[in-house]
Amino acid sequence: MPLLQIRTYGDPVLREKSRPLDKSEVNDSFRDLIASMAETMYGAEGVGLAANQVGETRRFFVADIKQVTGNGQKGKRRKDAARRELLVYLNPEVLETSVEDEAATEGCLSIPEEEAEVYRPLRVRVRYRDLEWNEHEELLEGLHARVFQHELDHLDGVLFVDHVSRDERERMAGALNRLKRQTRKALSSTAK
Numbered sequence: 084m085p086l087l088q089i090r091t092y093g094d095p096v097l098r099e100k101s102r103p104l105d106k107s108e109v110n111d112s113f114r115d116l117i118a119s120m121a122e123t124m125y126g127a128e129g130v131g132l133a134a135n136q137v138g139e140t141r142r143f144f145v146a147d148i149k150q151v152t153g154n155g156q157k158g159k160r161r162k163d164a165a166r167r168e169l170l171v172y173l174n175p176e177v178l179e180t181s182v183e184d185e186a187a188t189e190g191c192l193s194i195p196e197e198e199a200e201v202y203r204p205l206r207v208r209v210r211y212r213d214l215e216w217n218e219h220e221e222l223l224e225g226l227h228a229r230v231f232q233h234e235l236d237h238l239d240g241v242l243f244v245d246h247v248s249r250d251e252r253e254r255m256a257g258a259l260n261r262l263k264r265q266t267r268k269a270l271s272s273t274a275k
């Protein structure tokens with residue numbers, strides 16, 4: 084499976100709201116796309132990858148929580164390839180969130196090098212479909228809940244930098260502007 088190009092901050096597709104996926108779209112070529120996304124995510128050492136991060140404005144994402152060892156919350160997360168367990172979420176939604184929230188450091192494959200503290204509900208009740216179009220409802224907690232919320236945000240055009248404090252935002256402003264300019268430049272040169 085070929086590696087897909089990960090869209091970076093400044094690419095308008097990251098600000099688009101994705102549309103729901105229809106059952107008829109879940110065919111062999113869709114499964115190939117999921118396999119490519121998984122390979123792209125693992126190749127980039129990511130914990131999750133949403134469809135619009137590879138230019139697809141449909142509601143789905145892939146993730147892998149199992150490969151993360153160590154505490155997975157603060158500091159560097161270590162990845163262990165032997166512990167991989169790919170999770171695929173189609174038409175994901177959050178049904179309920181806990182009042183209790185938690186701060187943790189987040190990063191994003193579309194915003195390389197940058198990390199910041201983000202507060203999110205500690206627990207979320209979620210609903211989604213799998214590749215067999217079976218519907219699931221689950222209660223997620225901790226890192227799993229955080230990754231689900233981060234990836235679901237992507238499908239609504241929201242990035243983790245939208246959730247950070249004003250101080251963090253100011254600290255990252257220079258790097259974000261540089262990245263945006265780079266992305267726009269690359270986009271305009273491929274459009275010609």
Ligand SMILES: [Zn+2]
Binds near residue numbers: 193
């Ligand atoms: Zn992200």
